[in-house]
Amino acid sequence: MMTFAQLDKRLRVLLEDLDGDFWPALLEELDPPRSYPRSEAVHDLCFRDAKALAGYVPDLRAIMRRTPAKGLSGEDLAALGSIRGLLNFSARLPVLILSHPDYLGNANLIDVYNGYRQTLREVDEYLALAAAGEG
Numbered sequence: 001m002m003t004f005a006q007l008d009k010r011l012r013v014l015l016e017d018l019d020g021d022f023w024p025a026l027l028e029e030l031d032p033p034r035s036y037p038r039s040e041a042v043h044d045l046c047f048r049d050a051k052a053l054a055g056y057v058p059d060l061r062a063i064m065r066r067t068p069a070k071g072l073s074g075e076d077l078a079a080l081g082s083i084r085g086l087l088n089f090s091a092r093l094p095v096l097i098l099s100h101p102d103y104l105g106n107a108n109l110i111d112v113y114n115g116y117r118q119t120l121r122e123v124d125e126y127l128a129l130a131a132a133g134e135g
Contacts, residue, residue: 008079069129091116
């Protein structure tokens, strides 16, 4: 059974090289104010990153179902806080893209954002149970 600490470690490893060569290539094109990468490429990168990180939500939910919030170890509590922070930050990516006029109403982006919003709500409820010692 995976723990919050193990999932946190997996996510940190994922972040070490999330996009392979795509991100460095975009940075090579970025030399403000002289040159910028295509905005579509940046939006695609953000969407793929948000989807990749959201792919770990089923693991997170499985751990929360199997692990009572009451009595979480300090290590797992800290790891869950770290995971929550990463998800909270990642939720900004679809929001950023949705704010662009070309992507208003994009169903895939809306689904990704709504998934993050729901997951963050569930994690917050779980953390509240842990804090109250009611898990």
